[in-house]
Amino acid sequence: MADKISHKSLLEQARQLEAKDDLPGAIGLYNEALSNDPLTIAAYxxxxxxxxxxxxxxxxxxxxxxxxxxxxxNVHQTRTTWMKAHRKAAKLSQALAKSLGQIDAKGKPTNEDPVITGWKRRKAIVLKRMKTP
Known part of the structure; x- marks a missing residue:
């Protein structure tokens, strides 16, 4: 429990530094938060x-x-771990998901996390900005 509080306070401290225009300090704290938990969407x-x-x-x-x-x-690892632990249910779930069009022929999901979708759009914008002088 103490880990989550310290992680949360780390993000709050970074926001405070950002508000004070101490961007290098904020960047350092956000990177520290990511090294503690690489799934911290807010820090990214x-x-x-x-x-x-x-x-x-x-x-x-x-x-x-x-x-x-x-x-x-993380999505791949979580899915793989669950499928190994629940082989029978995974086989049935996979067949159902395939028939509903939720996974492709290779077993990969056809839809993705909305956060990832947003970041991919953002990536396209950044790439476009990098190409134009």
Missing amino acids: NRLMIIYRKQKAYKKELETINKGIKSLED
């Missing part, structure tokens, strides 16, 4: 905003890629 979002304001598109792109990879890896 705030870093993306800071880098966008600084027009540091390369760093924003790196943050977006890191966030997408972390979330996708």
Whole structure:
């Protein structure tokens, strides 16, 4: 329980530094939060905003890629772990999901997390900005 409180306070401290325009300090705390929990969506979002304001598109792109990879890896790992632990139910669920069009022929989900979808749109915008001088 103490971990979550300290993690939450870390994000609050970063927001306070950001409000005081201490962006390097805020970036450091957001990165520390991500090293503690690489699935902290709020930290990724705030870093993306800071880098966008600084027009540091390369760093924003790196943050977006890191966030997408972390979330996708987590989804894959969670799904794989559940499927191994519940083989019978997984087989039935997979057949149902396939018939409903929720997974493709390879067993990958056809829909994705809305956060990942948003970050992919943001990535396209950043790539476009990086190409135009």
